[in-house]
Amino acid sequence: MSDSTGTARQIRDVFAAAGARGYLYAREIGVSDGPQVEVEADEPVVLASVFKIAVAVAFARAVAAGRLDPAERATIGARFRIGGIGTAGYSDDTELSRRDQALVMMTMSDNATTDALWYRLGQPAVQSVIDDLGLTRTRITESCEDLFLGVVRDLSPGASLSDLEELIRQASPEDLATLAAIDPAQANASTPREIARLLEAVWTDQAAEPPACEQVRSMMRRQIYAHRLSSGFESGVEVAGKTGTLPGIRNEAGVVTYPDGRSYAVTVFTRAHSYADRQPAVDASIGRAGRLAVDHLRSV
Numbered sequence: 001m002s003d004s005t006g007t008a009r010q011i012r013d014v015f016a017a018a019g020a021r022g023y024l025y026a027r028e029i030g031v032s033d034g035p036q037v038e039v040e041a042d043e044p045v046v047l048a049s050v051f052k053i054a055v056a057v058a059f060a061r062a063v064a065a066g067r068l069d070p071a072e073r074a075t076i077g078a079r080f081r082i083g084g085i086g087t088a089g090y091s092d093d094t095e096l097s098r099r100d101q102a103l104v105m106m107t108m109s110d111n112a113t114t115d116a117l118w119y120r121l122g123q124p125a126v127q128s129v130i131d132d133l134g135l136t137r138t139r140i141t142e143s144c145e146d147l148f149l150g151v152v153r154d155l156s157p158g159a160s161l162s163d164l165e166e167l168i169r170q171a172s173p174e175d176l177a178t179l180a181a182i183d184p185a186q187a188n189a190s191t192p193r194e195i196a197r198l199l200e201a202v203w204t205d206q207a208a209e210p211p212a213c214e215q216v217r218s219m220m221r222r223q224i225y226a227h228r229l230s231s232g233f234e235s236g237v238e239v240a241g242k243t244g245t246l247p248g249i250r251n252e253a254g255v256v257t258y259p260d261g262r263s264y265a266v267t268v269f270t271r272a273h274s275y276a277d278r279q280p281a282v283d284a285s286i287g288r289a290g291r292l293a294v295d296h297l298r299s300v
Helices: 005-018 048-064 098-107 111-121 123-132 144-155 161-170 173-177 192-203 210-221 280-299
Strands: 020-028 036-039 073-076 094-097 238-246 249-257 263-272
Touching: 005 020, 005 036, 005 263, 005 280, 020 192, 020 280, 036 192, 036 280, 048 098, 048 111, 048 123, 048 192, 048 210, 048 238, 048 249, 073 098, 073 111, 094 098, 098 111, 098 210, 111 123, 111 144, 144 161, 192 210, 192 249, 192 263, 210 238, 210 249, 249 280, 263 280
Parallel strands: none
Antiparallel strands: 020 036, 020 263, 073 094, 238 249, 249 263
16 A cells, blocks of 8 residues: 555645645545545534534435425524525525425535525434444534624624624734634544544445435535635546635545546545635635645545
């Protein structure tokens, strides 16, 4: 087995040049004794919206088991509209089927539809995914609403969720650094290795019944964001992923599949040295690091 130490060193240099600390794990799917690339792969990391992969699996399981009708319709109301992408930023109530809620949760990281599904399924359904796959270092106990209520409490006790975006804009770096939402000891958290295990379980039909796993894979293939993991790979290489973003946090967990059919689970988590809202160098480092890891795996 080829030594990946040099590749790991190159990946650390990529993160450092971008102004971040990075955590990465990569391996070929379906090759149990194959090479791996690791950069602090067992360190606890904040998941941010990467936790939605587990929610998607819980949803697909419920549909496959007949506990949830995917055509069931539900209204995304004011409670869930906390700003941001998709229905979370709408001005008016909107009604979607549960499967469409799952789709926009995964393709554009819609926080409102995530919470609608979270409360419909219940946290125990998500916990069952974690337990069944033996993800002993993974903790997912908070909805998006819980997370952002915590941010508001940390920045301005007594303020409301409607103040969230303004509070974050006005917060000092020192205030942002103390947020529970970006502390892996308090937030939804895991490790790069365990999230790769979750992805491999989805891609090998071990996370749920095959049709359910295919539903999750299909949604992840349709993610609209190409500025992180996808940026490291040319057209013709499929990247199915899920991003995650919080102050100082830029993540993506995905599966990279080449035309020859070989697929690789790649999980990349970063913590920037800055809390700037836009961090294109850190975003791009995720693609560069992922490409370095996959190139090594394909070369051995």
